[in-house]
Amino acid sequence: MADARRSYDEYYRFKVVVIGDSGVGKSNLISRFTRNEFCLEYEPTVAINFANLALQLEGRLIKVEIWDIAGSERFREIRRSYYCEAVGAVLVYDVSNPSTFDNIARWLKELRDHADPNIRISISIMLVGNKTDLKHLHVVASEDAQGYAEKEKLSYIETSALDSTNVKAAFHMIVKDIYRKILIKTLISGPEEAKFFLKKTINVSAAHRNYDHKFKVVLMGDSDVGKSNLLSRFTQNEFCSESNPTIGIDFAARRIQVEGKLIKAHIWDIAGSERFHKLRSSYCRGAVGAILVYDVSKPSTFDNLAMWLKELRDHTYPSIRIVLVGNKTDLKHLRAVATDDAHRFSEKEGLSYIETSALDATNVKAPFQMIVEDIYRTIVKKLISGPEEANGETSGTKEGKIIDVLATEESSAEKSCCSP
Numbered sequence: 001m002a003d004a005r006r007s008y009d010e011y012y013r014f015k016v017v018v019i020g021d022s023g024v025g026k027s028n029l030i031s032r033f034t035r036n037e038f039c040l041e042y043e044p045t046v047a048i049n050f051a052n053l054a055l056q057l058e059g060r061l062i063k064v065e066i067w068d069i070a071g072s073e074r075f076r077e078i079r080r081s082y083y084c085e086a087v088g089a090v091l092v093y094d095v096s097n098p099s100t101f102d103n104i105a106r107w108l109k110e111l112r113d114h115a116d117p118n119i120r121i122s123i124s125i126m127l128v129g130n131k132t133d134l135k136h137l138h139v140v141a142s143e144d145a146q147g148y149a150e151k152e153k154l155s156y157i158e159t160s161a162l163d164s165t166n167v168k169a170a171f172h173m174i175v176k177d178i179y180r181k182i183l184i185k186t187l188i189s190g191p192e193e194a195k196f197f198l199k200k201t202i203n204v205s206a207a208h209r210n211y212d213h214k215f216k217v218v219l220m221g222d223s224d225v226g227k228s229n230l231l232s233r234f235t236q237n238e239f240c241s242e243s244n245p246t247i248g249i250d251f252a253a254r255r256i257q258v259e260g261k262l263i264k265a266h267i268w269d270i271a272g273s274e275r276f277h278k279l280r281s282s283y284c285r286g287a288v289g290a291i292l293v294y295d296v297s298k299p300s301t302f303d304n305l306a307m308w309l310k311e312l313r314d315h316t317y318p319s320i321r322i323v324l325v326g327n328k329t330d331l332k333h334l335r336a337v338a339t340d341d342a343h344r345f346s347e348k349e350g351l352s353y354i355e356t357s358a359l360d361a362t363n364v365k366a367p368f369q370m371i372v373e374d375i376y377r378t379i380v381k382k383l384i385s386g387p388e389e390a391n392g393e394t395s396g397t398k399e400g401k402i403i404d405v406l407a408t409e410e411s412s413a414e415k416s417c418c419s420p
Contacts, residue, residue, distance in 0.1 A: 011061035020092035022071035028161035080114040096137035126155040133160040211264040221293035223272035229358035297334040
């Protein structure tokens with residue numbers, strides 16, 4: 001298997017998750033494989049990190065999306081959503097730490113319980129015993145691990161991210177196993193099965209895209225202010241009367257027309273619960289717009305806006321565009337936050353402002369249209385006109401480029417592994 005060099009009309013896209021206890025070396029395995037880097041300082045992953053690599057296999061281009069999933073128990077509730085669409089998993093333990101091997105059964109159960117049922121092939125799983133460079137501390141016998149792998153029908157290999165032993169081999173093996181399963185499925189069920197994994201190579205010129213720009217917008221505010229219902233009303237015209245708090249994050253996308261340009265808004269619905277506070281900084285990364293929501297019937301959600309605004313500005317571009325939304329205006333008899341107070345706050349902070357009701361759909365489209373128009377007119381158009389017009393704005397792109405949430409997250413993952 002070689003790195004991809006030539007151009008291809010289509011490619012296979014595989015999502016592979018890397019899981020296991022904290023401290024087993026998952027992030028260093030990924031950084032060694034994708035960038036040939038190793039970090040001596042231990043920096044635990046916060047919720048999730050990403051990396052990508054293109055490989056060539058039997059004349060095919062394979063694009064591997066690698067999801068480095070945090071091993072800490074505090075992220076257990078949100079991990080289940082990260083397994084969606086995964087066709088491969090690398091399950092890592094530390095050969096010098098027996099408890100990490102003992103926990104493999106729990107990880108395997110979690111993976112199998114939450115594997116995506118819509119994937120056309122059975123998920124490929126590889127067991128990896130990492131840190132073989134610690135020979136004098138090696139306490140998990142290779143025979144025990146091999147026996148466990150055979151019992152659970154897993155591939156097995158031992159690696160060292162520190163000295164690079166078998167790192168490439170591990171990832172190449174999992175990719176080859178996924179590819180082999182697709183070929184077998186194709187032989188049995190016909191060529192249509194392969195199309196589930198095949199993607200067309202995208203030409204980023206405007207003539208070949210079905211949108212002109214792509215913006216990442218975050219939806220923030222206290223729990224139960226109606227963020228998820230605003231989003232579902234806007235994207236699907238649906239409203240859920242039962243309160244189901246967002247766990248970690250949810251996503252949606254919609255195309256919006258602005259001055260003859262088609263904008264794809266990639267909207268991240270970020271959980272308002274305080275227990276996800278440490279995760280939110282990574283979720284905000286790369287956002288060029290934000291919709292900040294409070295409940296007009298709950299003064300505390302309005303009082304907390306200053307905190308949300310600070311958090312948002314601390315972890316995003318200085319030029320981020322923000323719309324303030326007072327939601328649940330249908331609760332007229334319970335209104336406790338005056339419109340004038342919200343107007344004063346928004347004017348003082350330089351925000352746009354509007355009031356909405358996700359229940360009766362009042363003004364729901366407006367804040368999303370407003371934020372996309374604001375991003376386009378204040379960032380993108382300035383950059384199209386030239387850097388001298390941008391006045392330091394760097395969050396947009398010139399004509400013919402895309403502000404792409406995936407590319408943004410990839411670039412963040414490509415920083416040195418020792419970066420905070």
